[in-house]
Amino acid sequence: MRELQAVLQDWEAVIGLEVHTELTTLNTKMFCSCPIGFGAEPNTHVCPVCLGMPGALPVPNRAAIESIVLAGLATGCEIMKRSMFYRKNYFYPDMSKNFQTTQGPVAFCMGGNLDLEVSGNAAGERAVLAGTRPTVEEGGYLTSIGITRIHMEEDAGKMIHVGGTDGRISGAAYSLVDYNRCGTPLIELVTEPDLRTPAEARLFLQKLRQIYLTLAISDCSMEEGSLRCDGNVSLRPRGATELGTKTELKNMNSFKNLHDGLAYEICRQAEVLEGGGTVLQETRHWEPTAKRTISMRVKETADDYRLFPEPDLAPYDLTDEFIEAVRARLPELPDAKKRRYIELWGLPAADADNLAGQPGLSTFFDEALTLCDKARPIANLLLNEVSAHLNANGIALAKSGLTPQGIAELAALLADDTISSKQAKEVLSLMIESGKAPSLIVAEHGLQQVSDSDALEAIVLEVLAANPDKVAEYRGGKTGLLGFFVGQVMKMTKGQGNPRLINEILRKRLDN
Numbered sequence: 085m086r087e088l089q090a091v092l093q094d095w096e097a098v099i100g101l102e103v104h105t106e107l108t109t110l111n112t113k114m115f116c117s118c119p120i121g122f123g124a125e126p127n128t129h130v131c132p133v134c135l136g137m138p139g140a141l142p143v144p145n146r147a148a149i150e151s152i153v154l155a156g157l158a159t160g161c162e163i164m165k166r167s168m169f170y171r172k173n174y175f176y177p178d179m180s181k182n183f184q185t186t187q188g189p190v191a192f193c194m195g196g197n198l199d200l201e202v203s204g205n206a207a208g209e210r211a212v213l214a215g216t217r218p219t220v221e222e223g224g225y226l227t228s229i230g231i232t233r234i235h236m237e238e239d240a241g242k243m244i245h246v247g248g249t250d251g252r253i254s255g256a257a258y259s260l261v262d263y264n265r266c267g268t269p270l271i272e273l274v275t276e277p278d279l280r281t282p283a284e285a286r287l288f289l290q291k292l293r294q295i296y297l298t299l300a301i302s303d304c305s306m307e308e309g310s311l312r313c314d315g316n317v318s319l320r321p322r323g324a325t326e327l328g329t330k331t332e333l334k335n336m337n338s339f340k341n342l343h344d345g346l347a348y349e350i351c352r353q354a355e356v357l358e359g360g361g362t363v364l365q366e367t368r369h370w371e372p373t374a375k376r377t378i379s380m381r382v383k384e385t386a387d388d389y390r391l392f393p394e395p396d397l398a399p400y401d402l403t404d405e406f407i408e409a410v411r412a413r414l415p416e417l418p419d420a421k422k423r424r425y426i427e428l429w430g431l432p433a434a435d436a437d438n439l440a441g442q443p444g445l446s447t448f449f450d451e452a453l454t455l456c457d458k459a460r461p462i463a464n465l466l467l468n469e470v471s472a473h474l475n476a477n478g479i480a481l482a483k484s485g486l487t488p489q490g491i492a493e494l495a496a497l498l499a500d501d502t503i504s505s506k507q508a509k510e511v512l513s514l515m516i517e518s519g520k521a522p523s524l525i526v527a528e529h530g531l532q533q534v535s536d537s538d539a540l541e542a543i544v545l546e547v548l549a550a551n552p553d554k555v556a557e558y559r560g561g562k563t564g565l566l567g568f569f570v571g572q573v574m575k576m577t578k579g580q581g582n583p584r585l586i587n588e589i590l591r592k593r594l595d596n
């Protein structure tokens with residue numbers, strides 16, 4: 085098969101996503117009061133409603149509807165005053181009701197959009213479209229992705245296939261079913277087919293996840309399946325307006341899998357079309373280990389589901405007061421946060437983007453800023469040393485024992501040159517270990533850096549006097565020797581000399 089980049093020179097990929105998100109931050113299910121949660125004993129969080137027993141009546145969860153309205157407002161959707169629930173009928177053992185309660189043509193949220201800034205390597209996948217879209221920076225571009233709708237539905241249970249391979253049903257000896265997840269409120273966001281590259285699709289999902297996390301409507305764990313994404317993809321010759329036949333891709337349970345699955349499928353379809361074949365409308369399964377997609381089933385049409393209005397649920401009306409009350413709860417969203425970090429605090433765009441996309445870290449950053457206005461050292465500490473520590477140890481910021489006060493104090497010590505950035509790392513690990521304040525650690529361990537210029541000057545002169553040959557070489561043009569001199573001075577200060585000052589004094593002495 086040809087490489088993606090080459091294929092996208094000849095073909096335009098048309099990609100749409102369907103993103104399912106479990107509203108895991110709620111306490112109870114969509115239509116009953118069973119608790120939501122992972123890890124419980126199978127089939128213990130169930131009742132007549134979520135099992136679909138005769139005569140059991142569903143009652144919509146108001147908190148879930150608040151969550152979907154939040155999602156809609158955050159993505160520019162129109163919130164519909166009246167929408168209805170429907171039954172999607174199908175038989176599969178993961179849903180004992182034999183139908184899923186979902187929404188029909190009019191969902192709670194209709195017609196939004198999300199703007200993407202595509203830059204760096206991600207922009208490279210968009211091969212020959214340069215100039216057709218506004219440019220962000222060298223090689224980057226802006227694109228706006230339409231959101232068709234966000235509708236409310238309920239999740240199905242979980243099947244566990246025993247025996248066979250890859251946990252799939254084919255070849256399994258028998259299958260188990262756990263109905264605990266049945267009826268968990270789920271929102272499904274459907275995009276317009278506006279995405280053109282796998283990189284854009286990945287970026288879209290990352291951005292959507294950041295927004296949902298900021299709204300605190302879900303834990304958005306792709307590993308645990310609370311954020312799942314299917315992709316529809318078709319190809320058409322560059323310049324064509326008619327859509328090609330699409331396939332639907334499943335099992336892309338990480339950002340990498342979403343990207344790689346779509347990339348594979350684009351290349352596969354190109355090969356089929358270039359060989360004179362036709363693409364079948366079907367559902368395909370991405371196999372990350374084998375790095376290929378395989379056919380699961382020929383696509384059903386919507387009619388097969390006999391979608392009809394749910395007779396047990398009245399049309400759901402939202403008042404203006406309700407919508408405005410939810411709007412008032414909207415937190416600052418990642419894009420606005422990023423702009424604030426750049427414009428108000430002077431952070432580089434990449435750092436601002438990185439911080440704004442991580443709600444926990446950015447809240448921490450904002451709190452530290454109220455105590456110390458050294459935005460860049462605080463951001464650097466959080467994005468580098470703190471993040472590296474958390475990742476390496478697999479712990480959450482909230483459980484690290486670090487406080488905004490501690491980080492603010494550490495940033496202040498860095499900013500006024502009391503400690504070097506190398507020492508800051510040491511102080512940080514001692515803070516995490518002991519829970520002590522940075523100033524106390526610095527005093528206890530004698531970690532202050534030497535910023536006394538007279539003292540440093542004396543050491544510099546001593547080093548220069550001890551190395552007359554090197555000084556002559558330096559003055560003869562071998563300026564790379566500066567590093568050697570810095571090293572010697574550092575050694576004499578036991579690593580506590582202020583590197584910026586040492587450089588300054590050395591240059592002054594050597595260049596005169």
Ligand SMILES: [Zn+2]
Nearest residue numbers: 116118131134
């Ligand atoms: Zn229940």
